Amino acid sequence: MAAMSPIFNAVESKPAARKAVLPAAAPNLAGIRPASVRLPLCFVLAGVLSLLIGVAFLLAQPDLLAMYHYTPHLIALTHLFVLGFICSIVMGAMYQLVPVTLETQLYSERLVQWQFAAHVAGFTGMVWAFWNLNPALVGAFGSLLALGIGLFVFNLARTLAKVKGWNAIKFGIGSALFWLASAVAAGLVLAASKFWSFNPFQPLAAMHAHAHLGVAGVFVMMIVTVSYKLVPMFTLSELQSERRAWWSVALLNFGLLGAFVTILLQSPLKPASALVMIGGLALYGWEIKAILRARNRGSLDWGMKYFLTAITLLVPVSIAALALSWPRLPLTPFTMQLENVYGLLALTGLVGLAILGMLYKIAPFLVWFHSYSRHIGRAKVAVLADMYSVPLQIAGYWSFLAGLAVLCAAAAFSHEQGIRWGVSLLALSLAIFAINLGKILSHFVRPKIEPFSPKKPCPAANL
Amino acid sequence: MIATPLTDELLLETLRQVIDPELGVNIVDLGLVYSVSSAAGRLRVAMTLTTPGCPMHDSIAEGVKNILLALDGVAGVEVEVVWDPPWHPSMMTEAGRAMTGVRKY
Numbered sequence: 001m002a003a004m005s006p007i008f009n010a011v012e013s014k015p016a017a018r019k020a021v022l023p024a025a026a027p028n029l030a031g032i033r034p035a036s037v038r039l040p041l042c043f044v045l046a047g048v049l050s051l052l053i054g055v056a057f058l059l060a061q062p063d064l065l066a067m068y069h070y071t072p073h074l075i076a077l078t079h080l081f082v083l084g085f086i087c088s089i090v091m092g093a094m095y096q097l098v099p100v101t102l103e104t105q106l107y108s109e110r111l112v113q114w115q116f117a118a119h120v121a122g123f124t125g126m127v128w129a130f131w132n133l134n135p136a137l138v139g140a141f142g143s144l145l146a147l148g149i150g151l152f153v154f155n156l157a158r159t160l161a162k163v164k165g166w167n168a169i170k171f172g173i174g175s176a177l178f179w180l181a182s183a184v185a186a187g188l189v190l191a192a193s194k195f196w197s198f199n200p201f202q203p204l205a206a207m208h209a210h211a212h213l214g215v216a217g218v219f220v221m222m223i224v225t226v227s228y229k230l231v232p233m234f235t236l237s238e239l240q241s242e243r244r245a246w247w248s249v250a251l252l253n254f255g256l257l258g259a260f261v262t263i264l265l266q267s268p269l270k271p272a273s274a275l276v277m278i279g280g281l282a283l284y285g286w287e288i289k290a291i292l293r294a295r296n297r298g299s300l301d302w303g304m305k306y307f308l309t310a311i312t313l314l315v316p317v318s319i320a321a322l323a324l325s326w327p328r329l330p331l332t333p334f335t336m337q338l339e340n341v342y343g344l345l346a347l348t349g350l351v352g353l354a355i356l357g358m359l360y361k362i363a364p365f366l367v368w369f370h371s372y373s374r375h376i377g378r379a380k381v382a383v384l385a386d387m388y389s390v391p392l393q394i395a396g397y398w399s400f401l402a403g404l405a406v407l408c409a410a411a412a413f414s415h416e417q418g419i420r421w422g423v424s425l426l427a428l429s430l431a432i433f434a435i436n437l438g439k440i441l442s443h444f445v446r447p448k449i450e451p452f453s454p455k456k457p458c459p460a461a462n463l
Numbered sequence: 464m465i466a467t468p469l470t471d472e473l474l475l476e477t478l479r480q481v482i483d484p485e486l487g488v489n490i491v492d493l494g495l496v497y498s499v500s501s502a503a504g505r506l507r508v509a510m511t512l513t514t515p516g517c518p519m520h521d522s523i524a525e526g527v528k529n530i531l532l533a534l535d536g537v538a539g540v541e542v543e544v545v546w547d548p549p550w551h552p553s554m555m556t557e558a559g560r561a562m563t564g565v566r567k568y
Contacts, residue, residue, distance in 0.1 A: 384487075
């Protein structure tokens with residue numbers, strides 16, 4: 001048979017005689033043994049649980065967002081959101097997706113088990129210690145968390161090292177791992193400075209510098225990097241300019257290095273660093289726009305709409321970053337609350353919504369892979385879009401955006417009742433997501449596998 | 464029992480039962496199957512995927528192997544995933560384009 005199968009033109013089918021079905025085995029065709037999905041799923045579940053607990057706390061105490069963020073309880077909740085929700089899901093997703101996107105095998109699955117234990121024990125202990133204002137325990141549990149993150153960075157760095165050559169994606173993932181290690185190290189130094197009462201830098205500036213390493217260095221970098229693989233994959237498009245992708249990652253790195261130093265030293269050069277990062281994000285936006293314009297898939301699914309809406313929030317986040325970095329910005333209760341809005345937009349809006357969007361891709365894939373991959377070609381199995389409700393997904397999208405808008409406006413004006421309304425809408429969105437996640441997980445417990453129906457003759461189209 | 468001959472149309476219809484779970488469309492209408500050759504009951508399939516590094520790589524390729532092995536008269540199946548020529552939406556059938564919402568070609 002010739003290439004491109006010209007003989008497959010205009011043929012009709014006949015019922016096929018079938019042999020007995022062979023025992024199912026996990027696929028291993030490319031010589032790459034697929035990683036177990038159980039641990040990535042555990043990370044995802046730990047993340048979703050942390051998010052639900054965090055939102056419940058905010059519903060109970062909306063005043064936390066109506067005051068300046070340098071309070072033990074808000075710092076505790078921020079770490080629950082950042083380490084419990086975002087980091088858990090990012091780690092679970094990376095363990096599963098980095099090997100497949102880089103077409104290699106994870107360096108060690110055994111290390112993942114140890115890291116999961118250290119991560120969960122570390123972040124829950126840290127959140128408890130922050131809430132109770134106990135710097136010694138923050139340091140102790142932070143060290144445990146750091147051990148886990150060290151294992152994560154080591155495992156992925158060794159996995160990256162197996163891939164020959166460099167591309168923008170490998171550069172971006174490597175950069176995010178570097179900034180993750182840096183953010184954890186900075187956090188440990190901060191905890192040690194509280195315990196042993198030393199701090200050569202202004203404490204608030206040091207905390208903001210640490211936060212930027214984590215949010216911009218790890219989460220924004222990760223969003224930028226995975227976009228270059230996943231947006232073309234899900235929209236049937238291609239990366240349009242490898243060079244533009246490289247420069248976007250490079251400028252983000254340069255800008256973040258500058259931002260860390262200038263924030264730490266409270267330097268008037270902060271806007272310059274912000275501008276370099278915004279330059280990197282502008283190149284990223286340009287590339288994403290080019291990828292979307294070249295896409296072959298007309299309509300985008302709602303998981304992609306969540307993700308693309310999230311990255312659109314980079315525009316107000318960048319404007320807020322530039323405004324707040326301005327050296328002559330007057331220090332008033334309103335401008336101090338704007339810092340809360342900046343954090344909410346970046347963490348809840350940009351990172352949170354992007355993660356929810358990607359979870360609509362990752363969670364069905366993980367469950368599908370566990371429940372159905374060995375049955376494909378042997379029986380009729382569910383496709384990813386059958387595993388959750390799209391109308392619920394749409395309702396979750398709009399309630400999330402409404403909640404974010406109300407929350408940001410209310411936080412800016414320290415309006416407690418408004419904050420409660422905003423958090424309630426976000427909670428509604430998360431409840432909707434939880435229902436959909438339950439639908440997805442039901443396929444893990446009870447896979448829907450049907451035998452192939454007897455085939456009816458039908459005309460085959462041209463290939 | 465008389466074995467059904469391994470005709471092209473039979474192979475094509477059989478492979479149509481392998482669905483890309485992300486796109487929800489079978490691999491034939493997606494244009495992923497480049498060629499199938501047969502010799503003494505052994506089949507060799509050259510196919511591709513919509514993108515290199517596709518997370519479904521092994522599952523789909525194994526699915527092709529499974530479904531062809533279930534046919535009478537097939538003693539072995541070798542599936543080779545190739546990237547040359549790279550997949551392009553123009554390789555999809557009309558039905559495939561309609562199902563995925565591909566707007567060009």
